[in-house]
Every structure is written in structure tokens, then in C-alpha cells.
Amino acid sequence: MEYKLSKHAVERIIDRRIDIQVIDEVIQNPDNQINENECTKIFQKKITIESKLYLYRVYLNICKKPPLVITAYKTTKIEKYEN
DSSP states (O other): OOOEEOHHHHHHHHHTTOOHHHHHHHHHSOSEEEEOSSSEEEEEEEEEETTEEEEEEEEEETTSSSOEEEEEEEESOHHHHOO
């Protein structure tokens, strides 16, 4: 899927030290997709980095053409976000 990064997303990705290749992996091969609302879809993927399991969450505005990454973050509190 082709997409763009919002200015806010770029700032958060840098602040949170998330590799852009990880963002791409989450969007291209998610473990799960959640429809937050009509235009916002959350892509989730579990990835192990340096022997630690993280859940990456990428928020995408799918009403934009191409879709726009709104924000992204990683968490170790995986059970909080599992359905």
C-alpha cells in the first residue's frame, strides 16, 4: 500500500525512535487491523526488537489519497490492545 506520513507522524516516529522500515512492515503486513472510525484504521503488528516483544500501532487516515499516517507508537502492554 502506498501512503504518506503527516508532519505529526514524522515527529512522533523520530521522538519514539521507531525505524521507518518498521512502520512500513506494520502497514504492509499487519497482524490485525482495527476500524477506529470511518476514516481511521489502526494497523497492529507484534515485532521482537533486541529480544523484547513490542506491539506497534500505526494510525492511518484511509479517506486521504494516498492514505496518511497520523501517528505511530510501540508498547510492551500488548494485552491491553488485544481483542
